[in-house]
Amino acid sequence: MDFKDQILQLAARVEKLLPQLKTEEATKNALIMPFIQVLGYDVFNPFEVNPEFIADIGIKKGEKVDYAIMQEGEPAILIECKHHLEKLDPHNSQLFRYFHTTKAKFGLLTNGLTYRFYTDLEEKNKMDSTPFFEFSITEIKETEIAELKKFHKSYFDIDSITNTASELKYLNELKTYLNKELLTPSDPFVTFFTKQIYTGTITARIKEQFGPIIKRSFHLLISDAINERLKSALNQEKALDATEAGKVEEAAQEGQTPLIVTTEEELEGFYIVKAMLRSHIDAKRITYRDAQSYFAILLDDNNRKTICRLYLGTGKQYIVVLDENKKEQKFEITSLDDLYQHGEALLQVIGRLEKAKA
Template identity: 45%
Template structure:
């Protein structure tokens, strides 16, 4: 099995079992040891490769232990500290890693709850572990750009010099990506003010702030949708249709319109689900004919932007997500989704809906 396939298999296991794992010990057995063995390639039962409960007395701290130490050529290379899978990782959890980092030869340390893996090194000061990770791997949302870097940590491909040399860029690029994602989800005052100042020449009053808080959020969501649409069209070899006799008007912000627009919150999951339905439907009609409308109760995917031609409905507002499919009499059947990929299981019903209207 290829490295990426092994990573995907473990990610699927974590997704299915994470909520059932309640203790640190269970997390180690279910997620951490499989990661060390199947992903990194070290024998967890060979003390010459993996030392559990690794002890190295530090100053007045005697008998403290790090959960695992990975050894290569007789030297400790990676220290691993574990927490329960249901808990959020915090830098306070890494106290042993900080102390052990300075008294061992290890240049790498990992803090994990089995779901998220935070990897640290000593970029800021030699032999002193950084307070921020240079690489964060979330098994529930794997960033594929990080896979080659994770592979450098494996037994067969371990390359400490390459890892350290790439760590500086990884650290800041990863942090920037996470901050950008955070701003897209919940724009901060600084983000709102920055963009407002680029398009609005008046004073940045509280009223203007309130108006543009909604507008920046709306523009962000539309930008993401259009970017994904453009990539989908490019992948399908489709060019955008020209706008014949189309005009674009600009009007002042009207409070009533603003209130109406901001009552509906379009989520990234809804947009991702829409793109999956659209990709399926494009097997029957041109991509530009597949449109979407968000409503309070569901997110609709339509043919020709016509409410009388519903292809599917995404009910993503609750804890349980559903894909709604309608028969010729417009009777809706909801199908529970454990993941967005399960939409593909209903591909034929989606295509049939498109054929029915087209």
């Protein structure tokens, strides 16, 4: 299982665990330690992950940070943990106070749901007040997984991360700013865009008139971009289905044996998937359609509601699920029993399909 799969699997477990996590220690054990393990570190080896790391401040001795990820005997990442219901505030955290007393280059503040990575971009050896990288584990995006992978033990390089931290920080801050402006355009924002299309004097009345127009223009632009992506994904799927149908029709016209033959192995795979999902959705809604090159398992017998595709030919075998952008995620399997390893991914697909329906 690759890094992306491990993160998504952890994310799928988080919400199920929350009701049982009554203390900060429970949050650390159930959410944060598994996260550190996914990053490739041995949480039971103090040479890699040092718990209750001592970071003395002046005359205050014995002050501790929850974890320090070590590199060559020195702390590289300081981690402070909170209970999952607690808000994260770096100004009130030990992490903010201890950062400059160690050789650590990065600080991580987390409650097991939100992860905030800090460094010292603004003033050397003083942790920035805003993170350069932040994500929510239950809503993690593909681009965020790519950034997080840089902190994996196998890829961790302080200079490489530091070089991209500044760009990442300002990119995230700009996204936050633009999102705020798109929801509630400020006076300077309205003035700037009005100047681009209006040649007269920009009075208060003109700005009042253009404010809603500018807001609606951005919403339409975003909506059009989303629709184009969806349209492109649907067209690709239709083209694939049309190709398969054409091959079948061509074989029939030539009097050949049908190219599509549903095998016992494919049916067994279907029943395994159906069994895994039946406790979460009515089993009658789970159907299949066979194609020449793959075996599709669908929701509501709808080609646009693909749960997964099975490739069970004579060569390498795969299960494929489609992400929110209809992009294929392919996982190799050596036997049908391996399908049970992908139950969480299938539940995520069902969740997206049902959410879209709602």
